[in-house]
Amino acid sequence: MAVRTPTNAWMMMTNVYRSVFxxxxxxxxxWITKAKAIPNQELRKQxxxxxxxxTxxxxxxxxxxxxxxxxxxxAIKFIVAYQTISDYLDNLCDRSTSMDPKDFRMLHQAMTDALTPGNPVKNYYQFREDQNDGxxxxxLVQTCQQVLTKPKDYQVAHPQVVQLGNLYNDLQVHKHVVEEERVPRLQTWFSQYEAGKHLKWYEFSACTGSTLGIFCLVSYTLGGKMNGVLAKKVAESYFPFLxxxxxxxxxxxxxxxDEMEGDLNFCSYYETDEEMRQRFVYFVKETKARTKLLPDPEFHEMIxxxxxxxxxxxxKVSRLQNAKTFVRDLLKVSGRKAKFFHYNTKVYHMLKPGKSL
Structure with missing residues (x-):
């Protein structure tokens, strides 16, 4: 059974709650069943x-x-497997006794291999003590590869998919090293990219940390809509701004x-709350302009x-300083459907206590 690409908020939420979730x-x-069977205690825990x-x-x-x-x-099979790799590796890097960039790079080779059918799987744990994950x-890697072998046009999108994936992997390596090396590494990395010329180094870093462009490219490919023009348009519309x-x-x-735990937070580098508000508004406006050029523009606008x-x-937003003004202004510039999703999500949280974004 095919699902129709939604063109309005009610249609999207109905599909999401009835079919997608x-x-x-x-x-x-x-994947939970497989994770419970991991022999190594630390790997199983993470x-x-x-x-x-x-989730x-x-x-x-x-x-x-x-x-x-x-x-x-x-598409869901691929997205869940790929995102599960991402979240699992993030946990391994965040809560690791290792601070070795070689270790982080090898772990994230799994994400590159997941995007490239035919790449052999490797010992991704070779530079760390914990090894046996059963x-x-x-x-997870092979599940992604199996899905991507099916659409005949995946090779058309592959260069853009891998480019976005490599940027994500680079970020994970640079931001998890010892604390005093993180910012210098991220700044040096940022200086190498023309795409970041209108951005601050910490904004560019944030732009590389999303998997949404990959999910968009893969889903269009699975739906039989992929061609070279679309692959380029999606990559340019999603990176950097959306x-x-x-x-x-x-x-x-x-x-x-993040402040309490001493973790890196890119929003902390804005000099004032007002500067941060203005930059968020800029990102919203740029996203709107670019996604209008895509097929299914109503869908991407709703995203x-x-x-x-x-x-x-x-x-968590209610605990932040100046949050009311920030939320009001960003909802206003985003569009009226943003208010619909805002209200809908608040209701969802009330119905599912303890859940948080």
Missing amino acids: PQVRKELDG ALASIAAK FHCEGGSIYSLLAADQWKQ GYLES QGLHILLDYYIDQQE QEGLVGMYLADR
């Missing part, structure tokens, strides 16, 4: 924790399956807890409005 939970249940704490990443990313027509379940990470808006919102709501509405509905 139940299928995501089905996929995640399979695999299960990453799914428990970050919403898979749910949100899987909205892109609505672009894949009758292959929407295959084939968990290898199985992806940057996504991750900056994520950092915005985490400011307080942008949904990101703003849903993130700013998180319970």
Whole structure:
């Protein structure tokens, strides 16, 4: 059965709650079963924790399956597996005794291999003490590869997919090294990219930290719509601004807890709250202008409005200084559907106590 790409907010939310989220939970249940069987205690702990704490990443990313027509379940299979790799490796790097960039690079080779059918799986743990995951990470990689072998036009999108994936991997290496090296490494990395000329170094870093462009490209490919022009348009529309808006919102709501835990937060580098507000507005406006050039522009506009509405509905926002003004202004510039998603998400949180974005 094919799903129709939604053109309005009610249609999107109906598809999401009736079809997408139940299928995501089905996929995640399979990965939870595999994670519980991991022999190494530390790897098992981090695999299960990453799914428990970050289910919403898979749910949100899987909205892109609505672009894949009758292959929407295959799109969800890929998105859940790829996002689970991302969240698992993030946990391993964040909570690791290792500070070795060689280790982080090898771990994230799994994400490159997942995007390239035919790449052999490797010992991604070779530079760390904890080793035996019972084939968990290898199985995630191979699941992604199996999905990507099916569409005949994946090779058309592959260069853009891998480019976005490599930027993500570079970020994860640079931001997890010893604290005194993080900012210099990120600044040097930023200086090498023309795409960052209108951005601050920390904004560019945020733009590389999203998987949404990859999910969009893969879903269009599975839906049989991919060609060279579309691949280029998606990459340029999603990177840097929509992806940057996504991750900056994520950092915005985490400011307080990141400060308490001493974690890197890109929003902390804005000199004032007003500067941060203005830059977020700039990202929203640039995202709107670029996604209008894509097929299904209503869908991509709803993604942008949904990101703003849903993130700013998180319970953590109420604890932030000047949050009321920030939320009001960003919802206003994002569009009226952002308010719909904002309200809808607040209701969803009330119905599911303890859940947080």
